[in-house]
Amino acid sequence: xxxxxxxxTLLLAGLAACGGVTPExxxxxxxxxxxxxxxxxxxxxxxxxxxxxxxFYSGGHSGQVFVAGVPSMRHIATIPVFAxxxxxxYGFDEESKAMLGEYTWxxxxxxxxxxxxxxxxxxxxxxxxxxxxxxxxxxxRDLKTKQIFGPIPNTMGNHGSxxxxxxxxxxxxxxxxxVPMGSQYEPLENYATKFKGAVSGIRxxxxxxxxxxxxxxxxxxxxxxxxxxxxxxxxxxxxxxxYNSERATGKLEANASQKDRDYVAVVNWRAAEAAAQAGxxxxxxxxxxxxPAQVPxxxxxxxxxxxxxxxxxxxxxxxxxxxGKLQPTSxxxxxxxxxxxxxxxxxxxxxxxxxxxxxxxxxxxxxxxGLGPLHTQFDGKGYAYTSLYVESAIAKWKxxxxxxxxxxxxxxxxxxxxxxxxxxLVTAHGDxxxxxxxxxxxxxKMSKGRHLNVGPSIPESSQLIxxxxxxxxxxxxxxYTEPEPHFAQLVHxxxxxxxxxxxxxxxxxxxxxxxxxxxxxxxNAARRTVEGNVYAIRSYFEPGRIQVMEGxxxxxxxxxxxxxxxxIHGFGLVAFDKNLVIDPxxxxxxxxxxxxxxxxxxxxTNFCSALHQEMQGYLEVVPRGRTMALYRGNDGEMSFERRAxxxxxxxxDPHAGHAASPGAAH
Amino acid sequence: MKTLIxxxxxxxxxxxxxxxxxxxxxxxxxxxxxxxxxxxxxxMVVYPGRITGDLGEINALNRYIGMxxxxxxxxxxxxxxxxxxxxxxxxxxxxxxxxxxxxxLLPLLAMTTVAAYGLFSMRGRLYQFGHDLDPTAPISIDxxxxxxxxxxxxxxxxxxxxxxWGTLLPLVAGLLIALVLWAGWSRPRVAHPHPALALAA
Numbered sequence: 001x002x003x004x005x006x007x008x009t010l011l012l013a014g015l016a017a018c019g020g021v022t023p024e025x026x027x028x029x030x031x032x033x034x035x036x037x038x039x040x041x042x043x044x045x046x047x048x049x050x051x052x053x054x055x056f057y058s059g060g061h062s063g064q065v066f067v068a069g070v071p072s073m074r075h076i077a078t079i080p081v082f083a084x085x086x087x088x089x090y091g092f093d094e095e096s097k098a099m100l101g102e103y104t105w106x107x108x109x110x111x112x113x114x115x116x117x118x119x120x121x122x123x124x125x126x127x128x129x130x131x132x133x134x135x136x137x138x139x140x141r142d143l144k145t146k147q148i149f150g151p152i153p154n155t156m157g158n159h160g161s162x163x164x165x166x167x168x169x170x171x172x173x174x175x176x177x178x179v180p181m182g183s184q185y186e187p188l189e190n191y192a193t194k195f196k197g198a199v200s201g202i203r204x205x206x207x208x209x210x211x212x213x214x215x216x217x218x219x220x221x222x223x224x225x226x227x228x229x230x231x232x233x234x235x236x237x238x239x240x241x242x243y244n245s246e247r248a249t250g251k252l253e254a255n256a257s258q259k260d261r262d263y264v265a266v267v268n269w270r271a272a273e274a275a276a277q278a279g280x281x282x283x284x285x286x287x288x289x290x291x292p293a294q295v296p297x298x299x300x301x302x303x304x305x306x307x308x309x310x311x312x313x314x315x316x317x318x319x320x321x322x323x324g325k326l327q328p329t330s331x332x333x334x335x336x337x338x339x340x341x342x343x344x345x346x347x348x349x350x351x352x353x354x355x356x357x358x359x360x361x362x363x364x365x366x367x368x369x370g371l372g373p374l375h376t377q378f379d380g381k382g383y384a385y386t387s388l389y390v391e392s393a394i395a396k397w398k399x400x401x402x403x404x405x406x407x408x409x410x411x412x413x414x415x416x417x418x419x420x421x422x423x424x425l426v427t428a429h430g431d432x433x434x435x436x437x438x439x440x441x442x443x444x445k446m447s448k449g450r451h452l453n454v455g456p457s458i459p460e461s462s463q464l465i466x467x468x469x470x471x472x473x474x475x476x477x478x479x480y481t482e483p484e485p486h487f488a489q490l491v492h493x494x495x496x497x498x499x500x501x502x503x504x505x506x507x508x509x510x511x512x513x514x515x516x517x518x519x520x521x522x523x524n525a526a527r528r529t530v531e532g533n534v535y536a537i538r539s540y541f542e543p544g545r546i547q548v549m550e551g552x553x554x555x556x557x558x559x560x561x562x563x564x565x566x567x568i569h570g571f572g573l574v575a576f577d578k579n580l581v582i583d584p585x586x587x588x589x590x591x592x593x594x595x596x597x598x599x600x601x602x603x604x605t606n607f608c609s610a611l612h613q614e615m616q617g618y619l620e621v622v623p624r625g626r627t628m629a630l631y632r633g634n635d636g637e638m639s640f641e642r643r644a645x646x647x648x649x650x651x652x653d654p655h656a657g658h659a660a661s662p663g664a665a666h
Numbered sequence: 667m668k669t670l671i672x673x674x675x676x677x678x679x680x681x682x683x684x685x686x687x688x689x690x691x692x693x694x695x696x697x698x699x700x701x702x703x704x705x706x707x708x709x710m711v712v713y714p715g716r717i718t719g720d721l722g723e724i725n726a727l728n729r730y731i732g733m734x735x736x737x738x739x740x741x742x743x744x745x746x747x748x749x750x751x752x753x754x755x756x757x758x759x760x761x762x763x764x765x766x767x768x769x770x771l772l773p774l775l776a777m778t779t780v781a782a783y784g785l786f787s788m789r790g791r792l793y794q795f796g797h798d799l800d801p802t803a804p805i806s807i808d809x810x811x812x813x814x815x816x817x818x819x820x821x822x823x824x825x826x827x828x829x830x831w832g833t834l835l836p837l838v839a840g841l842l843i844a845l846v847l848w849a850g851w852s853r854p855r856v857a858h859p860h861p862a863l864a865l866a867a
Contacts, residue, residue, distance in 0.1 A: 537726065
């Protein structure tokens, strides 16, 4: 991408040098006072009011997902997925540590909401990891990462992912980089013949959302870029763009830009599923791999304008739109014509036994949208919106049907400059069968200092554009995000019904405790382990003192016994580099080795109450050779002064408790 | 009027018994606490035999001022109430079929006793909870007695207390019984005019 930016900069610089004057650059669309006031009113959400939409941004190489509200564009929350996040204790407790495994990073590009009948159903959000070849599921009931699946076999750079099918049968993924299958070594000289690409179906359990390996289709060593699932009549089909159909290695910026057309993969995923179930594949790296040359009807190739990046399917499922980033057009294909061409075997060639559909047989129109077209979204009113990276603009153009002999230029009805270099764009419910057609968010790759100067490491800019109130698009607002949003999902708040806290009755953790009197710490001297059930509530931990022997492995199951929204408690263990954050009604496990003797405070890290500062305790790490006062013979259950159970009645005589407390007036 | 009530004696007493029986499952009394950070309010609703609402949260907050945790188990009288309400309902039922003018007096006396005991004990409990504050509690406040009904302010919380259907229905039942009693008691001694008076007329 950056090569294009620098190319255009060079071009401008060259022109300026020739003319001796600096030409005026097409800048921001001017806003009159009235426009500014209208934009302010449209995006202003007054304190206490809710936004209409959730914007689930991919966090790119931060490895996370960001949640913002639209139209205010306010960042509301970060959902940690592929990287530890001390703010919510993610990656510190045993449960999330197990999910992250040995990885500390991921590269989230394309979030996809689960769907029922082609519309968002508010159950799950799937996100890919381009960096370590995984895919994760976020449960929208609590907006937490519940599963990280992978690494996906035979996949290097899980980029063309995640695309969720019409009824969430599969999350479809694709490898960006081709490699030898089965994790084998091959010298790069054998790239064109021994390296393979792959597109895969990750099965989604319809009840639990749990992902498992479905099938994989082996492809020629192209670079698979982005995908889209069909809709309606095309719902059994999926599409991926590719670059480097040249099968080149080395400097791809030139070597992979030689052909005028690369390919769109046209995949019948139902047929792939059936072939895998019928055993028509081979097991490579733990997955059923289908060779499309051996299983006709599974995969076809469709030529498309030079180095296409985005492919998108319109809400009806009939039009497949593909944009060649080195060609200033978006190509509209007809699904009906594609099917017709396949039926008639209207092929122009083949690649490793995969038929190449004749371009002219499937294509309806090349729409001259502008320079560097990438991705397309929809408004459900017959228009498409395509991001133009090089031109730094959004083009609004008319979808078919077109009158015979229509001037392609007339199809582009509006173009709005964005600041700067838009990558993905998202419209409300823009990839479903029923887009809402009111808002569009342009996710720009460069902000180039439109914000307060924060030094050389700067955020990305996102711009909110009104696509509802007229033929012309209207710039409304802009905000900045940490690196780096790629695609996003913009979903109406009514689709989601998250919980406010974890109801006590749903906590299935065997170590959960709900009374301070149930707090317990047990030491096993033979195994040198200490295991405890710790109770946390405003504003204390029970026990407030834990004794272990130097070298002990300590396992603490901490329950936040609150049943009140936002009564979150943290468990920070000073000098141990440990911090759990436990939501109300949740139980999390902290495990560590007490290597060095000493006394270490633990305290609540998430501000909880007026006496939050008092919410603390001490971990005593007793030096070897010393006796642990709180255990009998350094073994068994730890004795400690227990606090009165909070919700149970004290005694029948309320004065009894007072008489026992020092300073009682009675 | 009295004759009309007399004619409807049995249905009226049956209605009173039904109201009493229904009251067993209805809330007696409630309290709602509101503050800036709890705009939606924290609720406590007392039924015969149980307490519902945001007890956990209310107790968590009350702990700071050293108040005894509120729990249905704590109140012996709450456990007795369903039995008492049931007994009164049964007495009314019996009085509906014992066609003596004094018969409804028995459930009315029983009901008055239950009400007097209930209100007396409630006042005592309100006093007790507002006064028996743990002196070692993090926050020291002056002892207080929450009002039985109406608005009050404790620290950042505005409280609103009220009687509910479980007390209102027995009140209506009591009034119905009193009405029947009144109609029966002061009925004219003679149901029909004296023959002599009739003649005189």
